[in-house]
Structure formats: structure tokens, C-alpha cells
Amino acid sequence: MYSLVTKESLDRETVSHYDISITATDCGEPPLSTFKKFNIQVSDVNDNFPEFSHNPLELYLTENNAAGASMFSVSAFDKDCNENAAVSYQILRGGAGRNVIASFVNIHPEGGQITALKSFDFETMKTFQFQVVASDSGTPSLSNNVTVNVFILDQNDNAPVILYPLSSNGSAQGVEEIPRNVNAGHLVTKVRAYDADIGYNGWLLFSLQEVTDHSLFALDRYTGQIRTLRSFTETDEAEHKLLILVKDNGNVSLSATATVIVKLVEPKEAFAASDVKSAAKDVEDSNVIFYLIISLGAVSVLFLISIIVLIAMQCSKSTDYTSKYLPETNYDGTLCHSIQYRSGEKRYMLVGPRMSIGSTIVPGSHANTLVLPDRRRPSEQVRP
Template sequence: MPGPFQSLDTEKTMAWQVIFFSIILMCEVSSGQIQYSILEEMKEGSIMGNVAKDLGLDIKELEIRKLKMASHTKKHYFNISLDNGNLYIIDRVDREAICEMENPCLLNLEILAENPVNVFHVKIEIQDINDNPPTFSKNVFDIAISESAIPGAHFALGKAHDPDLGTNSFLSYTLTPSNYFRLREKNGTEGINYAELVLEKALDREKRSFYELTLTASDGGKPMKTAKALVNIEVQDTNDNYPFFTHDTFRISLNENEPYGFHVVHLSATDMDESTNAQITYLFSHIPENAKATFRLDPLTGDITTIGPLDFEMKQYYEITVEAKDGGGLATHCTVLIQIVDLNDNAPEIFLASLTTPIPEDSLPGTLIALIHVSDLDSGKNGEVTCQLEDTPLFTLIPSSNDYYKLVTSRSIDRETTSVYNISLLAMDEGFPPISTQKTIQVTISDINDNLPVFDKLNYVAYVQENNLAGISIHSVHASDIDAGQNAQILYSILNTNIEGMPVSSYVTINSENGIFYAQRSFDYEQLREFNFQVTAKDRGSPPLSSNVSVRICIIDKNDNTPMILYPSPDTEKTALFEFIPHSSEKGYLITKVIAVDADSGHNAWLTYCLLQTPESSLFIIGEHTGEIRLAQNLQDVASLRQKVVVIVKDNGVPSLSATVTLNLVVAENFQQVLPEISRQPSNSDSSSNLTFYLVVSISMISILFIFTVIFTVISKCRTSSTPTMLGSLSRVWYPQFSLKPQSQFSEGSLPFPCSYDVCVTLDSRKNEIAFLKPTENVPTDNLIDTGDLVYCDDAGSDSIPAQVKLRLGEIYKI
């Protein structure tokens, strides 16, 4: 700090005189590097130069390229205008604070440009101005001079300190004119000027014991700056020897990691005097402010020790002046220069200059993800840093210039495999031992629509009971997409196809959001047993991707059809059809066979026959599954020639449906005995006449059929022994066709999966009741009449079918 007597003549013109200095601008454009030279203490906003022009950049592209100063330091002094490319000052530039005594004072800056990425290096040379006045280590110098001092004796006054450089720090001293004293400047071995007081005349303490002089220190700057200090001279008794150090300057090197209390140096000064005049005390004559908390001087021993941390990155050397004063007041000075030695005590730092995330999963290899800068506050090898990736095969690190690295992709990336990558960077210096720093960068991969929707199944099968309500849900499909966002949102639709000439949309519809099918109509198993269509699953990506799946809808049969009796006709009572039973028939004689069919399938079409009403319960029996009516006993004792039997046919459905038929049975030895019995009809003359006519016609037809049957039987016996012989009043074989299906959860005991078989049965169950069992497509077409669910088989051809049966078949199956 300046003393109280410092000159105040600098005023305002001295404060910003630097503005009137011309800015020395040097631009070197070599290897992408430019250099500017400025004076310190320039105003904020002062322009140093045009970076865009010096780097050959287009001013219009500065904002697009995002030109900016790279931030690697805690304090920033400069910035770039994106409007015109000017490099200007944004904070006070104090050369002494930045470089201290270092000359030249250079700042290395980096200018970062993106789009494309480039790094430009700029050197700023800060030139010194005379902005600091000299300062003395203290405002008052107290000097004790023995009255025995002879003229020519000199007394050290200490030195002033000026942090400027060159002529701005060159010091000259002046002293208040006196008849007894004059000033002498002494040059030390380091080129440092010291002021000494020289005695011109002998002193007489009794005449004057105290002198007060003013010591002025002036630097060589323009304008010149000065500092003043008082010199108080006390005349004492004789003490004619001064302390002296073995060296004027002590140079010490200290490692920056030395602990507190570390012994730096032992200063020893000697005095040829004796007693109190030889007792020496030590004190800091001049010490920097930042060194007061770091070093301590023992006033009795002269030992300097550390009391604070040493950090090469904060302070690299210290200059301390030590004064040794004897008991007589004589003093001498020495300079202690302490150099701090750098150690590898700073970990490298990793900075992200730019980062692009997320990146699309279809990014090409070599896509730039981040620009990385590494630095180390240490110097030499301790400050040289290398950076590398830790086991990340999808990415690679490419070295650039001046500790910059480019993080790029090394191969294609699949978001569905990994959507987020944590990339570990490892920076390590070359010190001993080396120190490393790890930093993790999280990179997110954005999705593109590169995956098709996938259905849960290869195809879908749904079972729906017939007679369903329109609008009910019958099944659903589900597809998934491993993409994300809209690329994974799926819409369902049915491909437009026709089913039996009708569009599929008239049968089923689908919810486009959840894939649920709804029936558009009530299904009839007897009309439509199954149908197929395709469903499309399409995502909402751009462009959308889709896939198809087949859907099969199977209709399950319900017991909604009553058994249909084919023979005898349910109208037998009206037509008065009779069955002839010879009186000599024995037990087990086959009288006739009730034939019925059911339009349903499976269990719903399995029929059961039983007698509902008989005149004598023990006279007739009926086959439960064949419908064959036989004698249960011999007829010798039967008195009545006419018997009436009611047969009920029930299916196996739940609930069971049934149909009944009434049979008129006539017992006689010949037809002549039958006629009187038949004529006994309780009706009027017209009905009796009609009944007689019908009976004659029936008997004639039965006779003709009987003759043909006998002829056919004889021929069949001659042709093959495997053909069954038919006995009875009629020779005919009916083949009900059954649909055999395995049971499912929807069938209620019925058999789904249609598989039609022809079952040929005879009238006489004792003679090969089941003639064959095989699929309908294998039945010879020359002796089969296809009636839907009933096939009539007769080796004699279709002409042998009774006309009444033919008529009944035609009514049911539209033959």
C-alpha cells in the first residue's frame, strides 16, 4: 500500500491513461493460431481485434457455427461477439494478478466452433503499464546511530517493491536534504536496489539526539509513481558493528506437498559486538500477503518453517526479505527466494465441450456424439493427459488437437437391444504415480420404426356356439411390437374377403384398438360350419409396418333340431299303412325298422328308440339304437290280429328333443286274413273306401318289393358271400350319416371338428348291423343317393327304394 506521503498528482489523467496508448496488435495465422498483444487495465468492452477476420471466417456464419470461448478456467477475461466477430474484454485484466513477475505474460485461449467442430488457438500477450506505485515494507524506518559513528558510515533503509516490469518497476531513491546525511543506492547481486543512509558528519547526541527525514522511491514509468516513508534517526551510544548474513540471497526449493511445520531454511546473522549489541533478532522486512499465512520466522533462531499449505498451482515462488537487528539497533537484510516444486497431486479433468443425445438408432458409424476436452493443473509430465473408453465396443474415441477427443459411433446401433448407454471415460496423466479420473456420459438411443408387429400365435382358432347373439365378442388376437412410442402402437383390421358371396364384415368385426372380434349375426351350424379370414396388425410408425395372421371361426352345434322320422312316415295313421306279421312268427322275428335322422351332429344327432305305447307290453321289443321292432314272444296264443304301437325317437342333446310315430301291426297267416281286420276301421264309407284302396295299393307294392328283394338277395348271394341277406317284409338298408367330432369346451358333449362318416345298417341287426364305417367321400357313387345327412345304400339301385320313403326323403332333403 502507498505511504501517507505518496504524491497525488496522478489524479484522473493517470487513472485511464492506458486508453490513449495504442493497442499493439499482432496477428499470427500459422497452424491455426493467432496472437494479440494488449495493455493491461484496458476498459471492459475494449476491442482487441476481429477474430472472424483473422481466422478467415464468414461473419454471417458465426451464429450458425456457435463460435464461443472454451471454458477451462474459473475466471474469464474475454468474449467473442457473434454479431461482428470482435474479441473484446469482459473483465479487468491485471497483469500482476495473472502473471506476477513472469515476463512475457501470455494467456492461451481456445475458441470453439461447432457445425462443423473446430478449435482455434489464440495467444494473448498482456503488456505491462505503470499502474502500480512503489511500496515500502513499512511506513517508518527507525534507525539508531551511535554517536561514535564516523562519517561515511552507512545504514540500511530497506528497499521499495514495485510489481510492474521493466522501466515501470525501476526504482530510484531520494532523501530529504540534510547536512548530516545523504542517500546512497546499493545494487544487490540480483539487481535489486537498496537505499542506504550515509553519515556525512559526526553526530553529537548531546546537541541533537533525533533526526526525521523523508525517503522517496520513484519508478521509471510515465507518468512516474512514487512512494514515501519516514526515516527516524535516533542517536545512541556506540554500537559500531553491524550484523551480517553469510549470503545476501538464499535460494530454496520446496515440494508442494510438504507438511505443516516443515523446516525451510535457517538464517544466521553474526555481529562482532558484544553483550546486547551482539544479540540479534530476526523479522520479516518484506513478505507478500499470500505468504504470511504460509511461512513463519522464529525471531530468535532465524528458522523459517511452514504454517500453511504449499500449492504449485496457486503460487510457484515466494520472495521474502528478512531483517537481522542487533541489540544496538544495527540491522542488515537478506533475500530468501523459495521455489515451489510441482508434484503430481491434481487429477485430470474431463470437460464436455458438446454432447448430442439422443441419437437415432439408424445413425451411421462415425456419427459424432460428443466433443471432449481433458486437462490437468499440474505441469510437465504431470500435466500430460491421455483419455480412453472403458469397454464400449459400439463407440470409439478419436484424438483431436490440443487434448480434444471426438466420441463417435463405431458400428450400427439397435435400440431394441439397448436403449441407454452409459459410456465411461478414463483420463490418466503421465505423472508418477499416475492419477486418473473417470466420467460417465449417458447417451440415449431414439427409436425408428424397424420392427414388424408380431402376433402371439401363428394362427387363431375360435369356437362359437350356433344361435349366438349378434354383437357378442367371440375371440381376440394380440400382436406386439418391440419398437417404442407410436412405432409400437398397433391397429387391427380385417382383410376384405368374401364368405359364400358375402363380405367378411357381415360376419365379424374387430375392435381396431384391442383386437377383439364381435359377431355381426347369429350363426347356424347347419348352414355354415366354419369360415376363415385374415387379420392385419399395423403400427403407427412412419412408414407403417404390418403383418397378417389367419383366423378360423368354427361354429359349434347346438341341439336345435328335432329328430326326423323317415320310415314309417309320421302320417301313417292318415294313410293307414300296416305292417304284416305272419301268425307263425317266432320270438325274435324282425317286424319292421323305424328309421330317423337328426340334422344336428355329434351327440345331438345320436338317436335312441323306445316304445311309448304298446297293447301288450311283453309282446314287442325295439332296439334302443337300431330302431328294429321284434317279437318278444311267439304269437300262437295272440287273439288280436291288429296291434297299434307308438315309438318315440329321442336325440342325445341337452335338453333332449324327440319325435313319435304310430305303427299299425297286423298278425295273420296270409293277406286274405288281413283284409277283414283292415276293413274294421271306425270311419264313414268314404274313408273306408279310401282306406281299402290304400291298403290294396300298399299290399301290392309290398308284394312287388318283396319279390324284387328275394331276387336281389339270391343274386347277391351268388356274387359274394359277404353281402348280408335281408329278411322281412322289406329289403332295404338305410345309412344315416353321422358327423363325428372330438369334444370341446363349447360342445356341451357334442363332437366338434366335422368329419362325416357313412354308417350303413340293415333291417336285421343280427345280420351285420353295421355294414361298414368310412368317410363319405369313399362311398361308391353308383349305389349311393346323397341325402345330406342320410345315404341310402342298395345294391339293386335306387329304384328299389320304397316310394313312400323316397317321398319322405324328398320332403326333408329336397331330393
Template sequence: MEDIQRQWNSKEGILLCLIMMFVWKAVPAQIHYSVPEEMEKGSFVGNIAKDLGMDGKHLSDHRLRIVSRIGTSQYFTLNVITGHLQTSERIDREEICGKAEKCMLNFQVIIESKLEIYGVEVEIIDVNDNAPQFPSGKQKLKISESSMLGSKFSLPEAQDPDLGINSIQNYHLMGSSHFSLDVQTRETGARHVKLVLEKGLDREEQPVHDLILTATDGGDPMRSGTTQIQVIVLDANDNVPVFSQPVYRVNVEENIPKGSIVAAVTATDVDEGINAEIKYSFKKITEKVSKMFLLNSTTGIVTLVGNLDYEESSLYEFEVNAEDGGGLNDWSQVVVGIMDLNDNAPELAINFFINTIPENSSVGTVVALLNVQDQDSGVNGEVTCSIPSKLPFQLKKSVDHFYSLVTYDNLDRERIANYNILIIAADNGTPSLSTSAHISLQILDRNDNAPVFSEPSYMSYVLENNPRGASIFSLTANDPDWEENSRITYSIIEGHKKSILSSYLSINSETGIIYALSSFDYEEFREINFQVKAQDGGSPPLSSNVSVTFFILDQNDNAPEILYPSVPTDGSTGVELAPHSSEPGYLITKVVAVDADSGQNAWLSYQLLKATEPGLFTIGLHTGEIRTARPFLDKDALKQSLVVLVKDNGQPPLSASVTVTVVLADSIPEVLTDLSSISSPVDPQSDLTFYLVVAVALISCLFFTFLLVLLALRLYRWRNSQFCDSGSVNFSGVPVSQFVGIDGVRAFLRSYCHEVSLTSGSRKSQILFPIGSCTNTLTPQQACSQPDPLLTAGDSAIIVEEAVNSQVSM
């Protein structure tokens, strides 16, 4: 048994390979053979190999085998060496087919090497192997001596299971000249024999007549059977029993229970007394029928005593004899038809199947070979084989009751990796009966899916000054394939910035974690663009790329840089000039600073840390503009020193400071010797009482105040005109304005460079000072056209020795 199992396993392995290469091909042709029954075991039936056109020398390579109907006997074997079909046992046609006109045995032959199947039918030819047989024992027949000449009496008939010429052809009677035979042939071909009275009977002369009835068939050689008939002569009985109908036909279902009444026969006799008493009995019955039906001798009711099965026999025929008390009889035929019911579920056998199949298998690849049959007949035996409609498989019917399960659509392991295919074979009976079977099929993976990233592109934000070697980002890709086909490795694709990428970034090939090899500097570059490649381990490998962008975030790592006033390089001190007549809000100068950082780290604020005269000047918090907070007083020092702090908005904030010198002057003296010799007057203590008195006086004298204001305005205009009419002052140079972009910040730079030439005797001095951009500030042309009365008066010369070159950014 183990050897057979190993051979079958090896066959399955070979067939698996063949199934993957070929599509199942069913050949509808039938091979027909005819053999007589009762042949010896091993008798030659036909040469299958020759009829299939196969080479007999390499017959074993084709692997022929027979597939017969499920649950049926195997009457034939196939010689795999010679290719001959032989009988495996003695075949009895009458046992297999009964009275069927043609006896066919069907089976299939599979050529495993080609996956082809052929139908084979073998017709069993009847031979005269059965002699006619009469019922056992001596048959007794009672005939009244008053019977008229020509009267006919039924005789027991012989049975011969052979067909056609081999069945009963004639009857012969011997033993008495008083009788002859009347043989009648019915539509069915059966021959019925009756005894005919040729001479009058006389009981007193001869009460008993012994006859010999012989039945012969037409076979070669001819066979015969005999029985003894004893005719007992009775006293006169004028009337013969008569059945109500010559043939009783009934149809019953095969599932009726035992004890059910099948039929009821009725015969009447017009005689009286004992001659009218009728007894019923089987006249012509086989052993099979006698085990199936029981006849009530008094009532004529036929009762079922066996189990009916349409698949075993669809028709029962027997004859019933009615005999009165006087010995006269009549007979009638009973035909019982069995109606088929759907009492047999289809039989489903899987002759061949595979457990695994690659997902790239072509459409039409065979997965399994099936055989379905149903023992019922008609619609009850019509079987339909089906599988669920949503599966990528279909059933194709081939020869007879064979089906092949093939792929109907492309398989995708990533969508469904395993199939549990339910195959249902259902008949068309009412109610329908079905049988099911399962085939488990595993889909083998192929590298047909490239890795897919979870996002179409990636963006991330990284703070500058990051530590080296730190992980800054992680990305993953998924591959729905299996095992090696889904094992992903990551790499960075280096383009035209290869040196930058290799020095700043690296990626873990297994996890997809990106590390920073160097510290980033926002001021050096703001973003990094590159691509990451994900490649699987299939053969050939598949890959996909994704774009990654790192935005470098700024940190407050740069202190503000002051552009104006700039630190001089020649050791001089820069100053700003402010006239005494400046009104509150007069623009003195502007501190300009920038920050290399961005965002709030580059938001600058300005404040005065220190001033010679607190409260005299203010600075714009965000503009850096230094303006007068109040009018200048005579007690205010001519030289004001301001310390300005520039601070950014970072965390923590960074800052820078600058010192701005402001000189208060309403006019320029003719001789300027040294600006540093001017000292600031001591600020006297303010007299609160004086200001209170002035306030009261101003309130009391509104009209007088109004006149004073008008007078002050007139004097102010006159002083400005006197300052500009000085002819000894020469200004050279023109203010220059320009825009400079620093790190996205547009700054307005204003340069002040005015040369003032003063002459007093043989002494010349040069003063460099900025001119404010206020409406009250003189233009160079105005300054050149007005003489300076102070110079002519011979006051002390004020020389501004340090030039202030400023760049102001808005």
C-alpha cells in the first residue's frame, strides 16, 4: 500500500508541472468496442494505444489509466505495456443489463502526459448462455371433461434471460394426442403458450394425461428446457373465470413503504357454488418478483413486501392466474412501473488537483479534474457543477461527466493569498440534492509590486545647529509582496549636489531613518531637497523614489549688527548736528541695524540706555529714529552723548549697542578750534515756583500769550534766514540714498557727507556733520546763500573734526 501511495505522489508531482504548462484539453471522440459476454478473464477487447495513435515503443511514457464511474464495478483493465484493453472478470450481460436491448459499458481513459481524456464504450453482445427454464416441479392442470373442443388452457411458460434469437422461440408438446399447443407472440416479443383441446375428454376412460412441454431458443447451439404437465380430467364446469381486464398497469413511486397495496386484480365466474369460488395465484413469476410482491389468493390484492429502487429495476411484469373450484382458470398480466424519485445525491470525485499555483499563471491553467454522476434518471440525474461566482476560476465540462477547474482571471496574491474553493454538484430534481467538495489552493508570490511610500512626498523641519549624528527624519515604504520580494532597502539618490548630500545626510538602509552627519546653518542654506529610493529584494528588483525636502529652521545665533552709525576706523568720533531751534519730534538721526537671523529672531527693537540729558531725546522702538522730545533750552549742554541698545526678539535675545554724539548749535562760529573743548553747562535746579507763576501768568494773559507766539514765529523765521545768508560757508557733497537688500530685508540707507569750509583770517577748518531730513533743516544751497553773523562776531571756532558716514536702512 505504501508503494502505491509513493507512486501516486510521484505522479501528482509530475502532473503538477504539466498542469502549469498546458491547458486541459478534452477530446469529445468516443472509442467503441464490441465483445461477447462470458469471455474469460484477461480476454482481449481492443488496442487502445493503436486507436489513439500512440507509439507502442514508448507507451509507458504516456501514462494511460482508466477512470470508471463512481461506485461501479471495473470490468476492464489496461495493459500499460502493450496498450491492450482486457477484461478483468467474466461479464454476464443478463446480470448487468437485464432485458435492455443494448448493453453498453462506459468509462474514460486519461493520457496523463497530454492531459487528454477519451470516452470508451464497450458493447456487450448477448450469447446463448442460458437455456429456457420452467418452474420447478410437476405442473398440474385441471380440465373438465365437458370442455369443448378447441378450448384453450394456459400452460406454465419458460423463462430465458437471453435476448433476441437466443431467447425462447418455440414450444413442443409430447405425450397425448388429445392436446396441441397454441403459441402466440405479443408486441413485446414474448411468446405465450396455451394448451388446446383437440379430442373430447372422458374422465372415466382416462382421468389423467401426462404431458411433456419443451421450450427451445434460437441460439447456436440451440438450448431447451422441459417440464411435466399433469392434466387432471374433472367433472363438468361450464364457465371459466374471467379477469376484469387482460393487463393491469400501475405506476408506483420507488419510495413507497413495505406493506403498501400495489395493485388489485379481479376475476368473476358466473357459476355457482364451488365452481364460482376463485383462487388467485402467480402464474408466471421470477424469483426476483416473488421476493418483491405478495398476492392474496382470496382478494387478488398485490402487496409490496420488498424495497423498490428505480435504479435497480424500473419495471416489474408478472402474471396472475384465477382458478375456480371446478378447475377452470383465466390469467391476466400485471405490469408495475416504478417512478423515479430524486433519492440519490450526485456523486462528486476529484480525480486530480494541485495545492499551489503562481500568481502569474496564465488564464486557463488547470487546477483540478472532477467527475460527477447521479444514479437517478431523467431530470433527477441531470447534474450541474458550480463554484462561487466571485472566484477567479470556472468549471469547464469536458467528456461525459468530467469537469476541469481552470483559472478564469488573473490571480493576485497580494489581494487574496489562499482560496478555499467550494465545488457544488446539484441535480435538477425536486427537491434538488447536492454534494460538495473543497479544494484549498495557495497562491505563490511573484515580485510584481514595487515598494510604495506612504506619502507622495515628504517635508520636515530641522532646527539649525543640530547635533551631529542625530536622527532627524524617518520614512517607510510598503511592499505587498512576500518574503524576499517585500524586503526593502533604502538609499539616498545623489544628484548635482552629491557632495552636499554625502557630507550632511545618511540613511539607514533597513529602517529608513535619516541621520544628520553635520550641523546645519540656516544662514548658509535654508532647505535641502533630495530623493530616497526604496528597492525590494525580488529578482529582478523593483524600486520607487520619493522626494524629501528639509526646511532649516532658524535659531537666534546671530546678534544684531549696527550699520549706522558705523564704528570709525581713523580714531575720530562721529557726531550728529541738531539746531537749537529744533521743535519736538525733530529727526536727529537714525540707528540702522540688521540681524542675519530670520523671523522673530530678526525683529529688532531700539532703546536709549544712557543720555546726557534724559528726556531730551526719544528713539523709535522699531524704527531706530532719534528725535527731540522737547525744545532745546539754553541750559542744555551743547554736546549730548546717547547710548543706544539694539536688541532682537529671539530666545534668549541678543543685543548690540552704539554711542551717538549730538551737537546742539543754532549757528556755526567763524573759527572752530576744537569741539572737544565745549563742555556741557551744569543743569541748574529747576525752580518749581517760577514755573507755577509763569503758568498762572499765561492763563491770566491769554491775549498777551497769543501776541508772544506770533512774535516768536516771526523771530524764528528771521533767525533761519540769517543762518542761511552766511556767505563764508561752503557746502560740498550731495546726500546719497540707496536701497540694499540684506537677507530679505530691504533697508533704506541714507549717507550724509557735507563739507563745511570756514575761513577766519589765515585759519581754515573743515566740519563734517549730517543734515537732518526735516523741513526745518537747511539745504546746501540755502546754507551757502546765508551769511553767518556769528562768524563775523569773532566767536570761538567750532571745528567738527570727525566725519560721520551713515547708512540708514528702513
């Protein structure tokens, strides 16, 4: 009896089958032999995870897509076979802050086609990401994740918006007054506009569509500045209408128009208008200065009050040394006479009733003697 055994582990994904020929030979003379062939198939076990070609995956999607339309497909490959290689897909919707984004898309569980559940707007959302889980059907099931980064591409879906001139009723129209004696190159006004798109879709160009006199005004196509081409003469009209066209550079160009009314006034009138504006500005500046002076005065008053309160508190803290003494039997309560003297580091005060010229101090008597703390500095000398 002989056995055919393996020398190492078998890997079906490396070698799926083996053709083996076994020969049996006896020891006779001459030796006789026979052989038998075996075809060995290596059975599969679920030992491989599904794999994506790239991780993360990047998707570029043009905005204003149709809701429910397929965006793209994902595919994962499993090296196993049969049920162990049958892959199903789902979108990972767990985790904080991921449910809202994942709700925008859906995926086919078998084919991996991803569809958008809403129409995306580049001006609202420029990019988002979600995760797709690929799981096989083996036991136990093995799975792998891939991150999908979706980049929304801009379309030229926004027309230019005129920021100036803009009148109160919402129409893009403004009135500019300039002196009649201005020279060539004088800046009349500047048309300002904005486009919510980006790139070429948001690149704006200005053009002068209508004007009463082409020899008077010029428009910069990139900045929107309107300047005079020459000086005005007496024969030039007092009012000129300019129609400005603002358009973007999208494949399908969108545009907006603005109207500028230029009125020529005499220099005196222009100066008067300028004076009115300057007066209004001066009034505004004077109001600011007035409030500033009031603020500084209030701060100064508060500072002076604080200083006065601080000085009063310091004065109230001065030490009051009150004389206390033991009354004698013959003392009438009137402090009429006191004598001070110094002994060592202390000063003494002898108090008592009025004494006659012939009265004497009895040495050693402390009945009416106060011991006062010496508040002078040690360096000071006691004056007699």
C-alpha cells in the first residue's frame, strides 16, 4: 500500500489541477511495471477578498444631471470561483455625517451601477464622497471597501449679474454727472458685474452696444471702465445714453445689459454737487468727532473721580492713637498738662491735671504715663 501525500499547501488560485502519473515496478528479472495517471482538481475555499482596480475611485460628474440617471459603475474582482467569487455591492450608509451624503446616490447590488437620486448644482456642492462595499457569497463572507470621490463639473448655467449701476427698482440703470470741461481719458464710471460660474464660464467681457456718440466714450472690455475719448464741445448734447452688454465665455454664452446715462453739467454745478457731497461727509465726520470728544470726557471724569476716591480712602486710614490712662482719685478728668520724654527706643508722655510751677514729677510713676510708638526713622535725632 502506498500513499500520495502533499509536500506543501495547495493554492487553487496558483495551480488549479495536477496531472500525476504513478508507475509501479517489481524487482524480478526482467522487472515488470505498470502505471496509472491521476487528474487532481484543487477545490476552492473562500480565502480571497474582493479587490477593486483603484482605491479611491474618482468620478467627474457634470452639474444639472438628470435625477435617476446612471453616473458610472464600480466593479470588484474575486480570485475565488463559483459562489466564493459572486460579488454584491452596497453603499456604506453608517457613521455620523455620512447618511446625508450617501442618500444622494444608489447602487445596483449585482451590476454595481451607481445612479444619482438628485440633480447636483456646482454652485451649491462642488465635491462629495461615499464608500461602496463589495462582498462575496462565500462562507464566511469576505468584503472590501472603496472610497468614491465625486467632483461636480461646472456648467454655464448662471447669467452675469450687474452689480453697478443698479437703481432702486432693480433695473441695471444708473445716472452719472460729469463736468463739461473734463479732458480726454476722464473716468466716467465703472460697470461691475459678477458671475457665479467659474473658469471661462465666469470670465466676463464688456462691450458697448449702443451710444449716442461713438466719438465721446470708450469702454474697456475687461474692466468695464467707461472713459472719455475727447473733450466736450459746446455742440455736444447734454445727455448721452450708453447700453453696456456683459457676457460670459461659456460654450453657450449668457449675458446681461446695463444702461448708463451720462449728463454733462457746467463746472459750477459740478462743483456745487461736489460741495454737497463734501458737506455731507463733513457732517458725518463732525458727528464722529463729537462722539469721540464725549467719550474722552467721560473717561477723564471717571479717572478724576477714581483719584479723589483713592485719596479719601488713604486719608481715612490714618492711625488714631488715643490716649488712655488710669484716673487718680484726686484727678478731675481734665487733661491740662503733659510732658514727653524718651527712654531708649520708646517715647513716653506723662499726662495729668494742671500742675503748679512747683510741682515735680515723681520718678517711676506710671499712673498717667502713655507709651507711644516711635514713628520716626532710626536715623532721625530727637530734638530737645
